[in-house]
Amino acid sequence: MIGNYWNSAYRNLMKRKKFSFINIFGLAIGMASALLMLTYVTFEFSFDKMHTKYAHIYRVQSTFHEGEVLTDYWATSSFGYASAMKENLAGIEDYTRIATHLQPEQIVKYGELTLRENQIAYADPGFFRLFDFELLKGDKKTCLSMPRQVVITERIARKYFKDEDPIGKILIFTGTYDKVSCEVTGVMKEMPSNSHIHYNFLISYASLPQYMQEYWYKHEAYTYVLLDSPERKAEIEKEFPVMAEKYKTEEALKNKTWGVSLIPLADIHLTPQIGYETETKGNRSAMIALIFAAVAILVIAWINYINLTVARSMERAKEVGVRRVVGAFRQQLIYQFLFEALVMNLIAFILAVGLIELVLPHFNQLVGRTVTFSVWFMDYWWILLVLVFIAGIFISGYYPALALLNRKPITLLKGKFLHSKSGDRTRQVLVVVQYTASMILLCVTLIVFAQLNFMRNQSLGVKTSQTLVVKFPGHTEGQNIKLEAMKKAIARLPLVHRVTFSGAVPGEEVATFLSNRRTNDALKQNRLYEMLACDPDYADAYGLQIVAGRSFSEEYGDDVDKLVINETAVRNLGFASNDEAIGELVTVECTDAPMQIIGVVKDYHQQALSKNYTPIMLIHKDKIDWLPQRYI
Numbered sequence: 139m140i141g142n143y144w145n146s147a148y149r150n151l152m153k154r155k156k157f158s159f160i161n162i163f164g165l166a167i168g169m170a171s172a173l174l175m176l177t178y179v180t181f182e183f184s185f186d187k188m189h190t191k192y193a194h195i196y197r198v199q200s201t202f203h204e205g206e207v208l209t210d211y212w213a214t215s216s217f218g219y220a221s222a223m224k225e226n227l228a229g230i231e232d233y234t235r236i237a238t239h240l241q242p243e244q245i246v247k248y249g250e251l252t253l254r255e256n257q258i259a260y261a262d263p264g265f266f267r268l269f270d271f272e273l274l275k276g277d278k279k280t281c282l283s284m285p286r287q288v289v290i291t292e293r294i295a296r297k298y299f300k301d302e303d304p305i306g307k308i309l310i311f312t313g314t315y316d317k318v319s320c321e322v323t324g325v326m327k328e329m330p331s332n333s334h335i336h337y338n339f340l341i342s343y344a345s346l347p348q349y350m351q352e353y354w355y356k357h358e359a360y361t362y363v364l365l366d367s368p369e370r371k372a373e374i375e376k377e378f379p380v381m382a383e384k385y386k387t388e389e390a391l392k393n394k395t396w397g398v399s400l401i402p403l404a405d406i407h408l409t410p411q412i413g414y415e416t417e418t419k420g421n422r423s424a425m426i427a428l429i430f431a432a433v434a435i436l437v438i439a440w441i442n443y444i445n446l447t448v449a450r451s452m453e454r455a456k457e458v459g460v461r462r463v464v465g466a467f468r469q470q471l472i473y474q475f476l477f478e479a480l481v482m483n484l485i486a487f488i489l490a491v492g493l494i495e496l497v498l499p500h501f502n503q504l505v506g507r508t509v510t511f512s513v514w515f516m517d518y519w520w521i522l523l524v525l526v527f528i529a530g531i532f533i534s535g536y537y538p539a540l541a542l543l544n545r546k547p548i549t550l551l552k553g554k555f556l557h558s559k560s561g562d563r564t565r566q567v568l569v570v571v572q573y574t575a576s577m578i579l580l581c582v583t584l585i586v587f588a589q590l591n592f593m594r595n596q597s598l599g600v601k602t603s604q605t606l607v608v609k610f611p612g613h614t615e616g617q618n619i620k621l622e623a624m625k626k627a628i629a630r631l632p633l634v635h636r637v638t639f640s641g642a643v644p645g646e647e648v649a650t651f652l653s654n655r656r657t658n659d660a661l662k663q664n665r666l667y668e669m670l671a672c673d674p675d676y677a678d679a680y681g682l683q684i685v686a687g688r689s690f691s692e693e694y695g696d697d698v699d700k701l702v703i704n705e706t707a708v709r710n711l712g713f714a715s716n717d718e719a720i721g722e723l724v725t726v727e728c729t730d731a732p733m734q735i736i737g738v739v740k741d742y743h744q745q746a747l748s749k750n751y752t753p754i755m756l757i758h759k760d761k762i763d764w765l766p767q768r769y770i
Contacts, residue, residue: 161446162486168439169490172432174501176523177494179428181513182420185332185407188516189270191364194231196371196400198223198361199412202666203395210666214414215361215398218352218385223363226381229370234264235343236335236360238416243609243768245312246339248298255294257336258311262343268364269335275305276324287342289324294338311341314764318345331508334407334417354385357651360416362403371400393663411749413647431582434575436526440534441572443482447538472536479535487527599742600644601681607643608770618760625770638679639759641671643769644744648754650765656711657723657732664727665710667703668744668754671765676756677702677739686716687737690758698758701726702737707753724755728762 186192198219202210220233237260246255266278273281274292281289288309295304304322311318320341329336343351350356365371375398382396401409408422491511502509514520610621621639629637642648648668655664674690674697676682682689685705690697701724705716713719716738723732741751757765 157446158482161443162482162489164446165439165443165483165486166489166493168435168442169486170493170497172435172439173490174494174497175428175432175435177511177513178501178505178507178509179425179432180516180519181332181507181509182408182425184513184516184519185420186334186403188330188333189268189403191268191270192403194365194368195268195403196363196365197403197406198363199399199401200357201397201399203397204393204663209394210413211399212357212413213360213416214357215359216354216357217346217350217359218354219359219398220361220363221352222381222385223374223378227374227377229366229374230363231366232264232267232364234262234268234362236261236265236337236362237343237346237358238337238360243313246298247310247312248307251298253297255338257338259337259340260343260346261337261340264362265340268362271329272327274325274327275303278324281324282340282342283344285342285344286318286320287323287345288320289326289340290322291326291328291338293328295322295325309339311339320345332513334419336417355388357414363400365400368402374398375400427582431579434579436530438572438575438579440530441569441575443534444537445569445572447534475538476531476535479531479538483527483531483534596747598644598747599683599740600744602644605680610768610770621770628770636675636679637770638675639671639673640676640769641669641759641765642744644680644742647745648752652727652755654724654726654755657725659712665753667707667710668752669726669762669765670754670756671759671762672756673759682742683740685738685740687720687735689737689739690756697736698760699731699733700736700758701733702739702756703735704739704751704754705741706751707755708738710753726755726757733757733761 189195197213198215200210200212200215200219201208217235217237220235224230224233238258243254243256244258246253261282263279263283265282266273273289276289281287288311290298290304290309298304298309299307304325307322308319309322311320318341326340365374378398379395386392386396406419408420408425411419498509514523610617625637625639628634641650648670650669650671651666652669653664654667655662672690674692677684677689687702689702690700703711703719708716708719711719711722711724713722719735719738722735724735725732739756743749744752744754759765
């Protein structure tokens with residue numbers, strides 16, 4: 139029977155080659171577009187699910203409240219959270235800490251080879267207990283258990299050691315604050331693209347200074363806990379603020395309620411972006427929109443196939459009529475049409491997969507990911523794909539069959555069935571659905587285009603065009619003297635208008651917070667402010683608008699103890715106006731004496747347009763030695 143169906147389907151394909159090509163090619167383009175979208179969506183939803191314990195792993199995120207108001211929310215937590223939570227709170231089986239913000243870039247040396255590297259983190263032994271990243275060489279139990287140990291990726295091993303065995307070799311790391319020699323104790327496979335964790339070097343957590351390993355006032359570690367049950371989440375979040383009170387021994391942030399939010403590992407990538415994120419996140423709403431768009435494209439493609447198939451039904455009406463007259467059963471004819479739909483859809487699907495394979499490298503380059511078809515085999519997504527494919531075959535084959543089989547054989551033989559009222563009504567419905575789906579896609583496309591155009595033309599409040607940024611290679615002896623000499627040399631170049639130093643540049647997170655307050659605040663309420671170290675040329679170089687007072691200037695000679703703040707910081711400090719803030723004193727964490735506000739800059743977008751203005755204080759680069767100055 140199947141052989142008969144195949145022969146009939148093959149004859150129909152060959153008999154109407156042009157028609158078959160148009161039908162299959164149109165279906166293939168629709169399938170390729172939808173499948174590419176759905177593959178990307180599946181990839182985004184597959185993040186961090188390669189770990190066997192992912193359902194019980196949570197990231198500990200920091201929250202700070204003043205009364206009922208949430209003032210700060212970070213992806214990072216204190217160095218001391220993990221061990222204190224394990225000791226004081228029930229339900230935590232294990233934990234790991236990953237510290238990255240302390241020294242995000244370092245100079246790495248092996249023999250004569252010296253390179254600047256990023257993606258460097260400090261991790262404790264729990265890292266390989268919680269996460270299933272593949273360790274190619276070394277022992278997961280001991281590779282991060284002692285000070286001055288480092289685990290590197292396979293690519294880094296080839297980069298530094300070529301064909302040599304890296305185990306036991308010594309790498310020298312020079313950071314902003316120190317220099318440390320580490321023994322290579324492990325080589326791991328590259329971390330998958332669908333992981334929110336990506337590091338090239340994992341230095342043992344015990345390599346950090348002893349005082350910092352459990353320090354509560356630096357929230358620069360990503361903390362992950364393994365719970366014995368997901369039901370523990372709410373209980374831990376409720377009990378943490380009470381536990382935290384006994385660890386708040388310093389004045390900074392003592393007036394705030396310290397809390398935590400536990401985010402399931404698999405949800406991290408598609409939850410909203412917050413402060414101190416390790417990587418740019420995905421967008422759950424965008425993924426849902428892509429799912430609807432993919433479904434709409436499939437609907438359009440299948441309706442187009444149905445309409446074309448029904449349109450040629452006049453040619454097949456007599457064939458079906460003759461078959462029914464000679465005794466063919468209704469069920470057999472339905473199977474025949476379904477088999478033909480299967481063949482057409484299968485050919486279109488194979489072509490669609492081929493098209494995607496051609497497009498996928500360019501698509502990956504566009505989205506900055508490494509999307510592959512392998513994601514379909516995670517979490518049984520492939521079952522959904524098969525069900526959708528079967529549904530498409532059934533719909534695209536069953537309706538054309540019914541359009542013919544619901545007519546009397548004599549009507550089919552005369553070719554009058556296409557002019558029936560019910561047939562016309564059904565085709566009209568299909569056309570309306572097809573055009574509606576097309577209009578929805580068109581409207582969504584126009585909305586996205588308008589949004590992108592708005593973002594492209596919206597003022598950031600800061601000048602970035604014709605600005606070249608150079609990142610420093612790392613901390614060196616006599617760095618400040620060298621930087622000043624470098625600045626003067628660059629300033630003498632004929633095409634250079636302005637040169638400035640800064641700890642961050644527009645477009646990235648300042649990532650350095652200090653707890654500050656108005657000096658004359660009777661309640662001594664500290665709040666967190668982004669502290670951007672810069673020189674007197676910063677405001678002019680980036681076109682910041684001074685709305686009150688002045689910026690730093692070498693003409694005055696005593697600006698090291700002064701501050702320039704933005705309008706959001708003015709409001710956070712409780713001033714009624716920008717002018718009122720000028721001349722007032724601010725007590726800044728880690729400084730000996732209050733600092734005076736000399737200027738206010740108009741709010742500008744330090745990061746993306748989608749983010750709200752944040753309170754920023756510009757502090758003179760010579761005031762606090764350890765504040766980073768990474769850019770010129």
